[in-house]
Amino acid sequence: MSTVTAGTAGTTAVVPAGARIGAATGGSFALRARRAWVPDADSDGAGPDGAAHAAWRAATVVVRRGVIASVEPYDADPGLPTADLPSHAVLLPGLVDSHVHVNEPGRTDWEGFATATSAAAAAGVTTLVDMPLNSVPVTTDVAALEAKRSATAGKLAVDVAFWGGAVPENLGSLAPLHEAGVVGFKCFLSPSGIDEFGHLDTGQLRRACTEIAALGSTLIVHAEDPALVRAGSVGARYTDFEATRPAECERSAVATLVDAVRATGVSAHVVHLADAGSLALVRAAKAEGLPLTAETCPHYLTLRAEDVPDRSPQYKACPPLRDAANQDGLWEGVLDGTIDLIVSDHSPSPWSMKDVPDGDLGAAWGGITGLQLGLAATWTEAQRRGIALERLIPLFTTGPARLAGLADRGRIAVGAPAHLVAFEPDAEQVVDATALHHRHPVTPWDGRTLAGVVDTTWLHGREVWTRATNRVTSRRGRMLTRR
Numbered sequence: 001m002s003t004v005t006a007g008t009a010g011t012t013a014v015v016p017a018g019a020r021i022g023a024a025t026g027g028s029f030a031l032r033a034r035r036a037w038v039p040d041a042d043s044d045g046a047g048p049d050g051a052a053h054a055a056w057r058a059a060t061v062v063v064r065r066g067v068i069a070s071v072e073p074y075d076a077d078p079g080l081p082t083a084d085l086p087s088h089a090v091l092l093p094g095l096v097d098s099h100v101h102v103n104e105p106g107r108t109d110w111e112g113f114a115t116a117t118s119a120a121a122a123a124g125v126t127t128l129v130d131m132p133l134n135s136v137p138v139t140t141d142v143a144a145l146e147a148k149r150s151a152t153a154g155k156l157a158v159d160v161a162f163w164g165g166a167v168p169e170n171l172g173s174l175a176p177l178h179e180a181g182v183v184g185f186k187c188f189l190s191p192s193g194i195d196e197f198g199h200l201d202t203g204q205l206r207r208a209c210t211e212i213a214a215l216g217s218t219l220i221v222h223a224e225d226p227a228l229v230r231a232g233s234v235g236a237r238y239t240d241f242e243a244t245r246p247a248e249c250e251r252s253a254v255a256t257l258v259d260a261v262r263a264t265g266v267s268a269h270v271v272h273l274a275d276a277g278s279l280a281l282v283r284a285a286k287a288e289g290l291p292l293t294a295e296t297c298p299h300y301l302t303l304r305a306e307d308v309p310d311r312s313p314q315y316k317a318c319p320p321l322r323d324a325a326n327q328d329g330l331w332e333g334v335l336d337g338t339i340d341l342i343v344s345d346h347s348p349s350p351w352s353m354k355d356v357p358d359g360d361l362g363a364a365w366g367g368i369t370g371l372q373l374g375l376a377a378t379w380t381e382a383q384r385r386g387i388a389l390e391r392l393i394p395l396f397t398t399g400p401a402r403l404a405g406l407a408d409r410g411r412i413a414v415g416a417p418a419h420l421v422a423f424e425p426d427a428e429q430v431v432d433a434t435a436l437h438h439r440h441p442v443t444p445w446d447g448r449t450l451a452g453v454v455d456t457t458w459l460h461g462r463e464v465w466t467r468a469t470n471r472v473t474s475r476r477g478r479m480l481t482r483r
Helices: 020-024 113-122 142-151 175-180 202-215 238-243 247-264 276-287 298-302 324-336 371-384 389-396 398-403
Strands: 002-005 012-015 029-039 054-064 067-073 082-084 090-093 095-100 125-130 159-162 185-188 218-222 267-270 292-296 420-430 449-459 462-466
Touching (some): 095 371, 095 398, 113 462, 185 202, 202 218, 202 267, 298 371, 324 389, 371 420, 371 449
Parallel strands (some): 095 125, 125 159, 267 292
Antiparallel strands (some): 002 012, 054 067
8 A cells, every 4th residue: 555645735645556646647746765776866867877877765756747857855745646655665667678579460369569568567667679570571671660560559558669670681771671760670690480580691690780880770689500500309308409509509609790790890789698608709899899788588597407397398498598507607797797688588479389299399489488577587586696686677777778779768867758667576476377468378487486576567657557456557658769
């Protein structure tokens, strides 16, 4: 329960959940929190690395017409309806997930904008960036981008931006997609699993890098070397599947990408890095001053290949989960800054595409379904390792926002959209896949107890999801374009 003060002496009311303050006030209100992730006392939080200037403070965040108007001392009187978060809750900026496969139009039976953005809102994710493949058509020209934008009508619970695709057929013609507002371009160095989204060989990668550098855009890369990938039947044991995509597969491809970045100057990013050994290449590239960044995903930080039961295709991902020692190395990359962001790589499909005859992981669709659970799963493992929540927040907020060129996201700062999350780090949830908001009741965390629960999510100053109702209460998300 939250106490809501109407802004004049003696006028108070109690409402179920702090979120109702946003629903009732048209996007103008204030939130008080004993712990809010806000600009520190010596900074306005507006620097190029907003995360470096944020800290826990007792604060009152003032929202006017859906925008953060000011960050005041905790005991300030903002003259607006005001809600006090419970002492066990913290106030976070809305999370940003720059790696989500929504799949609509064309494969809405896999996932869609309504279900994906509902899951995002329940996770505290207020901005997501949609990947250019698995939809039909794939986002490799402007007509396909417009088809995708049209498919969002009336469905968005959160804000959505779009990646474009770089495939052999559209090299030399990426400028129209750039001008139409995609935030950057995605390519594969190995087969994507979708025939209509081909992968680039080394020469084509150089061409794409040169073109994208000239546009001033960003190339994000699925980095696996196809020469080291073994296709075909592997059976039901996960470690046998892992062996078909060995660590050297990632290292070879990352090395190829580093060479291309060095030759062209393109701003590039390694998506879903699973091999801790590849981090040495990323560290060296950064030390050299090359514009290269990298991400990993909650599943690589929390799940291990040796723990996966046989016939469990819900754990299949490409690149695959690896062992405990490798996971320790990824966490080292998180803590030393080599890994710039943590995002879901939410890649769902119907269960029939994963639960194949004989449990053959070689034939099952590869993709982890976890958009709604990313922060909780990662925070659970971080606690086990003695890592504080504040070490994770930038990786889920300003890190992915910066990659996508959405500098006003992931921060509680004056002028930023009032995307806010009431999060209870000490609460626990037992995951029930059937109660999650994405389309299919499948996730590798089903039945697990996770730490950290989202209580309320606000989008542009309005309540969009509450734990009390476990439903989306507004669909006013916006489509975003490259700044």
